[in-house]
Amino acid sequence: MDRLGRYALLLSLALAAWGLLAAVAGLRRRRPLAVESARTTAYGLLAAVATANGAMLVALLSDDFALRYVAQNSSRATPAFFKVLALWSADDGSLLLWNLVLAGYLAAVAFRFRRYRPETLPGALAVMYGVAIFYLLLVSGPSEPFATLAAAPPDGRGPTPLLQNHPLMAVHPPFLYLGFVGLTVPFAFALAGLAGDGPSDRWAALTRRWTLAVWCFLTVGLLLGALWSYAVLGWGGYWAWDPVENAALLPWLMATAFLHSVMLQERRGMLRVWNLGLAVGAFALATFGTFLTRGNVLLSVHTFATSAVGPMYLGFLLLVLAGGFGLIAARAWRLRAPGRIDAVLSREASFLGNNLLLLTLTFVVLLGTVFPLAVEAVSGRQVTVGGPYFRVTTVPLLLLLLLLAGAGPLLPWRGGSAERLLRRLRLPLGAGAVLVAALALRGPRNPAAVAAFGLAAFAGVANLAEIGAGVRAAARTGRGGPTAALGTLLRSRRRHGGLLVHVGLALAAVGITASSTLAHHADMTLSRGAGATFAGYTLTYEGMRTLRQPQRTVLVTDVGVASDGHDLGRMTPSLNLYPAASEPIGTPAIRSGPLRDLYVSVVGVEQAGEQASFRVFLNPGVIWLWVGGAVMALGGLLAGWPSRRRPAPPARRREPAVADRA
Amino acid sequence: MSGRALLPVAAVVVAVALAAWLGLAGLGRDPGAIRSPLLDRPAPDFALRTLGADRMVRLADLRGQVVVLNFWASWCAECRVEHPALDAAWGRFRDAGVVLVGVDFQDDHPSALAYLSERGTGWPVVADPGSRTALAYGVYGIPETFFIGPDGRIAARQVGPVTYDQLVREITRLLPGGRGPAGAPAAGSRSA
């Protein structure tokens, strides 16, 4: 198995190198045959990388402990499901998965452009092959997933306990990888457009759907990460402003900014250089995230075991920065087109505001993440930048973004009558104001929270009203019936998808605000049979039972829950004891509801279960974060869903051509 | 490359150079190490009862002697690794007036006593209720060992199992006739 994997990786490296050469040759000498060869090589590359991944999977499932990776990350007792997950639960294996996703994107690009070949295709392929070569070099060189041990041990060590505790581990990394790796596509086409001779604004239209899909993957990946933190780690929260969490958030923020400002480029031909910068920046941030996670720069729940690949990641990151931004700097002056905005109260201006806020947010999060490293490098002083900093600095920006998410879709392109705008504002503003007034009477004491709820209502109602207006207009033009309404939604799905994303954002904002500002928690130590009250619930510790599983021992505590005398059932938080871990890993019990979550985590068990210590939380509104996030992802999916008739290649543009060189 | 591109390209070069310097600095350090602010500072005083409850150990009483303070627990696997080194150093230096004190960290009495009798620990081991002493010394993960000079200042700190060579080196340096407490950042006065 190890030999199959190693040869498959070497073959992949060779194919990627060939693809790069063919693409460059096709680019420089305009040889369509070379381009075609570069394109079809992508299929071979995917097959080779898939073989390597398959070899590792087979080794894991068949307990081939001669492989060092299998011995360190799997064991006979591990259930089959988690053996599969072990492929990406540690550094070397997850790099294999990363390469697979990258090869998959290359093949998808090759397939998508098999008939219509844009000018930027050879350049884009070249860039993507270049990135693939870097990651293949990593797995062929320092990372070595197929390294073997001199003597195969009888059993493996098993996966890190924290990573085999929950099936969510199955989906969180793959979705994130689909997002991070996918940012290579707009990056590649952006660079290709820059390096070419003609007008370079087509790359944005070409990659629009790709970027939307990548954004959806990132949204889902981040959401799953928060869900994992909440449901598995047991500390009662879902976002710790951990440096690696921040590093995953950064490309998402920039991709969101990009998706908005690219619309300005499509309609008014503006911000070409800016969008190039955003595309490069998003990919650079994703690469930076990889560097932080795998480069042994930080300690975090995410960082993998120490490895010697840090310098390689840094080198690649610097190459991306220098190449991407350097190319933009060298060529930008050729692309400047005069911008045009008709009015301040226009959709265009709101996109400018959106970009300003998102980029400032990105800067704040990046600064907070990097600041401790920078200070230590300069003065040797060790400081921390944590939750309180990020909360104070991001909340005002997020509130303003909510405002724009509500007002922006109401603003027409090129500006319009103020009266029209004011009429559209009436309902959303009414909803927000009424909510604020109601909360002011008997609600939270935190003005930022009240403002957030009001703005979320404003944004949610504004976008829902716009969706409703579109549906009603279709019904009124006589095409009648709910199916026609659905048809309207689907026909202009770009707009309605975007509106739906904003609705999801409003819902998520409600969830985040409620759970951050209105949560309570308490610590309690209970003897068997004793109970305590918390937030209107009566919790009774009924007892503990032990479950022996092949890979771990689980101590399950039974906690009876009652409210106002009604018995609400039993919650079972547990402690998992793994042989490899010195401390038990807790699994919380959560009782979710539309208004609040009751969250019980068992912290310790003493005297063979006679006494147990719990941490209990009341988290209002958390479910709306998950619902809102899902709606956001669905909205993105709707917005990007391909139509049956393919739009004609953007040969004729409405905007002016590239600027003169005067 | 046109002249108009010169300034932007130069800006990119500077920015990338800055990023490179930051990245290399980030790579060049141990992310797990917390630098101790207590080095060369007076060691926080404590008065703790031994596990057998038969006597009190007060740091103030030990002024003028070299004190090696070792935080450990019976559930800690790495503490077992360093126990032989401590035992050997104890045997070598006890007559020179060096005091080795073990501090039990977040442990329960029965397990700790069982560990001590099983291992034959000869030096005094105290209990630390509420981890006050551990918190005062900035302990974040055991085993941790502090080397306190006759002047009452913390000369060195080791996070993780301590080796026999380290013990000999640090103790010798602190004994009269050695080179005195290591104030400069020589090996051992870093938290490794």
Added chain:
Amino acid sequence: MTGLTAASRTARAWLRRPAAGLAALLLLALSGLAVVTARGPGAAATPAEQVHAIATGLRCPVCRDLSVADSPAPLAREMRDRIAEGVAAGKPPETIRREFVAAYGESVLLVPPRRGAGLVPWVAPALLLAGGLVAAVLALRRWRGRAPAASAGPPPSARTSGADRRLLERALARIDEEAP
């Protein structure tokens, strides 16, 4: 009599304008916020809340990505006990924090102290936002200057009925959005 009817008619006409309604709603929202702000955090914080407030600003030395308030580690629990003792003894929060800094160093604070280099994370984002705002405003003015004149909506002479106009604008908006 006619003066009063005339006045009430103008008042009603004015109130029917959308701008007036919106201004009223905005006023409602802002006054609601003002009430909440003025009401303040309510009764003085209980000792448990004071402990929580201090603990959320300290970093757990064991679970380094969590605050002392959030961390389930036993050491964090004991740190919270020490904080509670300090609060009960009447020590100000700054003194309690400084005791932990003396043992663990500055990195135990979740926010760098605001002196020297510690000011940068606070000042830089504000500068960036201000600078970006200035740049955006300048860009808007430059771009606006190039726009063809008079695109503030249909001329008032085209008196289409309100409903027709709404229908027309919605249809126009839909055509706008459907374009790729």
